Amino acid sequence: MTKIHLTVDGAAVSDDVEPRMLLVQYLREKLGKTGTVIGCDTSNCGACTVHLDGTSVKSCNVLAVQADGRSVTTIEGLADTVEGELHPVQEAFRECHGLQCGFCTPGMIMQAVDLLAENPHPTEEEVRLGMEGNLCRCTGYHNIVKSVLHAAEGGARA
């Protein structure tokens, strides 16, 4: 067991974890933050995307011990940063029907927030490229791209 101390969605947590425990497992199984989901076995789908010290990572491909001393933001902590309302990117996904089954959505939104923080006014092509690590089985991506562009128009930032 290894002792880790980190901040998750604004709260300080510490735990003894097995070094082999993945960050996504830690979030879901230890902290009950099931908003972050697992969509694949190969680190391809991006459904598990969270922010580690402010940048997007695939939490199925990071060990919990690698997050020691760092700050993690999940989809569950995103809205809290703007006074209890939906985050503008969440709002844009609702507005533009950026989801169908919704399984990919937590990861899509976390990656979109990262993308807009780096490039607040992306072109459609830049959105498609910037979201290339996130797969969706339902929407055909069209409304997801629309949602991100809509959020950008509204001036959404991280």
Add this chain to the structure above:
Amino acid sequence: MIPVKFDYVAPTSVEEALAALGEHGDDAKIMAGGQSLLPVLRMRLNAPEVVIDLGGIDALRGVRDEGDAIVVGAMTTHHEVRDHPLVREHALLVAKAAADVADAQIRHRGTFGGALAHADPAGDLGAPALALGAQFVIAGTDGTRTVEASDFFVGLFETAIGDDEILTEVRIPKHTGWGAHYEKFVRVAHQWPIVAVAATVRGSIDEARVGLTNMGPTPLRARATEAALAGVSATEDGVRAAADLAAEGTDPPSDLNGAADYRRHLARVLTRRAVLEAAGAQAWS
């Protein structure tokens, strides 16, 4: 999905990391960004007893100017390499290839040194490093040694790094003002290339360097093409004959993504495109 149990060591200096490596020998595995290692451990294709995480060694991160070369720390992420002003100014080819590795999330974690040490024949950074004549600085308990790119890539997933050694940094001779382009052919988004070509040229065209990805077990230089490009004009017709030599001396694999002769065809077409793009691209855009 879940790796076999292992012990975790998090050194804060290269000396500590080497000591841990010396102590555990074959039972230990180095972890850089973990973006290639963790998938392997999760599929249980490998089961080290000890994982030595280089993530806490600050000295391995960053890019510095050393006169006629820039030096990239092994733990510098793909994201940092892509954006670094020194890389963009003096090794534009490397910045462009780093931008094309995997996807944003993986570029935030995956490292320059990790990708080169992993030596996947489809990895995007080997061909640019080879084309620019990079030198690899490798640390062991007896001190450090420097290996030329032409000797670094030994075979499939195999490099000159010994079991008890760590890649600490990569020196890249400056190619200031050289145009550059990385042309990557993929079947689906954010994936490994079927074939890719790394081209960088001085003037249009006085001198050229061309590296090939996935045209054999290691990255390759298209030497015949490089020689034929010197002095040609950067036009479709000027470049075609030289690009047609790109597959000479290569040994590409045949797999689900393409047969060897298809890859040779790709190498010729992608070389023409990459060289023409490079001739018109002296800065990041």
